[in-house]
Amino acid sequence: MLELLISGLLILIKLVLIFGVVLGLAAYLVLAERKILGRMQMRPGPNRTGPCGLIQPLADLIKLLSKEDFMPADADKLVYLFAPGLTALVALLTFAVVPFSPPLHIFGRELPMVVCDLNVGVLYFLAFSSLAVYGVVLGGWASGSKYALIGSIRALSQLVSYELAMGLAIAPVIMAARSFSLTDIVMAQKQLPFILTQPLGFLIFVVCIFAESKRTPFDMPEAENEIVAGFHTEYSGMRFGLFFVGEYINLVILGSMTTVFFLGGWHGPLLPPIVWFAGKALFVAFVFIWVRGSQPRLRYDQLMNIGWKVLLPLGLLNLLVTGAALLWMNG
Amino acid sequence: MGLWRDISGTWKPMWITLRYLFRKPVTIEYPEQKRTPPPRYRAQLILTRDPEGKERCVACYLCSAACPVDCISLQAAEDADGRRYAAWFRINFARCIFCGLCTEACPTLAIQTSIHYEICKRDPLSLVFEKEDLLVDHGGKDKFYNFYKHAGIGVCKPRGGGDGEYGPVDVKDLLP
Ligand code: SF4
Ligand code: SF4
Numbered sequence: 001m002l003e004l005l006i007s008g009l010l011i012l013i014k015l016v017l018i019f020g021v022v023l024g025l026a027a028y029l030v031l032a033e034r035k036i037l038g039r040m041q042m043r044p045g046p047n048r049t050g051p052c053g054l055i056q057p058l059a060d061l062i063k064l065l066s067k068e069d070f071m072p073a074d075a076d077k078l079v080y081l082f083a084p085g086l087t088a089l090v091a092l093l094t095f096a097v098v099p100f101s102p103p104l105h106i107f108g109r110e111l112p113m114v115v116c117d118l119n120v121g122v123l124y125f126l127a128f129s130s131l132a133v134y135g136v137v138l139g140g141w142a143s144g145s146k147y148a149l150i151g152s153i154r155a156l157s158q159l160v161s162y163e164l165a166m167g168l169a170i171a172p173v174i175m176a177a178r179s180f181s182l183t184d185i186v187m188a189q190k191q192l193p194f195i196l197t198q199p200l201g202f203l204i205f206v207v208c209i210f211a212e213s214k215r216t217p218f219d220m221p222e223a224e225n226e227i228v229a230g231f232h233t234e235y236s237g238m239r240f241g242l243f244f245v246g247e248y249i250n251l252v253i254l255g256s257m258t259t260v261f262f263l264g265g266w267h268g269p270l271l272p273p274i275v276w277f278a279g280k281a282l283f284v285a286f287v288f289i290w291v292r293g294s295q296p297r298l299r300y301d302q303l304m305n306i307g308w309k310v311l312l313p314l315g316l317l318n319l320l321v322t323g324a325a326l327l328w329m330n331g
Numbered sequence: 332m333g334l335w336r337d338i339s340g341t342w343k344p345m346w347i348t349l350r351y352l353f354r355k356p357v358t359i360e361y362p363e364q365k366r367t368p369p370p371r372y373r374a375q376l377i378l379t380r381d382p383e384g385k386e387r388c389v390a391c392y393l394c395s396a397a398c399p400v401d402c403i404s405l406q407a408a409e410d411a412d413g414r415r416y417a418a419w420f421r422i423n424f425a426r427c428i429f430c431g432l433c434t435e436a437c438p439t440l441a442i443q444t445s446i447h448y449e450i451c452k453r454d455p456l457s458l459v460f461e462k463e464d465l466l467v468d469h470g471g472k473d474k475f476y477n478f479y480k481h482a483g484i485g486v487c488k489p490r491g492g493g494d495g496e497y498g499p500v501d502v503k504d505l506l507p
Contacts (some may be wrong), residue, residue, distance in 0.1 A: 040348040043358040294344040 011116075018095055027057035033289045040293040060241075067237040068237035074144025075234065083142060084232075084239045087135030088244035091253055094128045097121040099183045099254045101266045101273035104251065114183060121182035121241035122174060125257060126167055133159045133271060134213075136221065140231035151230025154300065155221035157213055161307040166208035168315030169201045173261050186265030193264030193304040198317045202262045204311050211307065214247065215288060217295040218303055255284035348349035363452040367446065370472065373429045374448035376422055377439055378462065386466065387441035387478060397436035402426035414479070420462040425455040439478035444472040 004099075031046065031053065039044025046053040071080060099114040118124050133156055140152020174180060177188035195202045211218040222230035232243045259265055259280040266273030268280075298306075315322065361367060368374070381387050390407035402425075408418035433442050445467075445472070452458050480494050 036352065039356065040351050041355075042351060042354055044356045044360070047360075242500050290345065290348060292350040295341070 013182050025252050026245050029248045031056050036289050037293045052070050064241040065240050069237040072144055072234045076142040079138050079142035083135050084242035085141035088242045090128055090132045091246050092247035094253050097124050097182055100277050117183050120180045122180045130163050136231050143234035145234050147228040148231050148233045150227045151221045162208045162211035165311035165315050169204040171319050172198055182260050189264040195262040204315050213250055214291040217298050251285050256282035258284045348420050371433045372446045373444040375445050375446045375450050377443055377467045378465045381477045382490050387439045388417050389415045389439055393436040394433035394442050397432045400426045423459050425458040440473050440476050
């Protein structure tokens, strides 16, 4: 009984910790993005609120909360209200399976540094990343606006087509690690991270997560100069904020997932594992921001062409080659 | 070849932005750093004085007429010696678009643009500048021009005594 209570308590503590850390990270990623983009354009970025603009997220929050919460007349009320929350929630839930560091040993008990070490963690991640589409699509559909609808349809087709290539990019990793569990996948990279053994898979995966995150150069769902603001055209105030936060939580997620699948997870010399993990995940987030500062938006047909005609066949090829190599190595 | 071009075209901008990441921003951070605008900058309007220190404005209403947004209003008055001046002169800077047309229209160079750009106020009514706010004690961009030296009504006595002027024509002697 006591044992059960303690485990429950520990899980709760971990949940709260992760919740806090991820939300804080998301808030400060927004700031980091604005700062980095600013520096890339030779301007300082936000630096007015607090030292170096460090309480800018708070100011943004106040601004979003105090804006008028507007609902268009044609909106499907219920769906309109809960779509933004869905996006953020789904993004947050994915964190349940991310292993941050090897199990800790405290007071004689083993404490896994993951909320829930699912043996099908990869499937859980893939499932939730496709669920993330729902928030976007429902939001755009429920707004009762053409532009929002076009944005959400674009998001839908984009996410669906890249989901496929992403699965194919991860499949060789699963084959090499011989497990669907994210912890096992990280363990399998003790000697060599998969980015070295699976460079092609890594490239496909990276392109896919760019599409998955709906960011430049694949930000067609939000293409401001073609379809106003895409799926969140009709959203204002904190509801828009939820979409926004969802995007940045997603950034953290995708960063962690890249770390887990290809960058060797928490493995690294000298520094404690958790630092390695956070460093790698944040580096991926930085690359996201960097690309946003450098690349122009693709055309929609180009996006679809790359997804279906390039990434998918390459992914299949990679799968075949990996399978053959594994067979050959095992005799 | 096309593929290679695409790949290098993808990497080049990344490299450029990365380099710029470590450059110093060129931004002028306004409230702390202020710069002096060039002399021809068109900010707040001023009413200047002639080299003798007298008001240049002869209250001819030309600026008021030229103003596209009608933000200048004034009232003409006359001194004992016949010199005209503005009894009151008002510019509503909440409406002014700083086009400078009034300064173009002014025959006496009285109204001029200045480089004083910090005139924003929270209350729009406090943007209505009266003559006391507008009048300065210098000649602005042209320190030496003196309108009454060239032409004037009743100031240069006898008439026609100004620089480059001749006396009044006796219209009667042109009669047949
Ligand atoms: S600058 Fe233009 S708008 Fe302003 S007072 Fe002169 S004429 Fe009017
Ligand atoms: S145009 Fe010049 S002289 Fe005439 S009223 Fe305006 S400021 Fe005075």
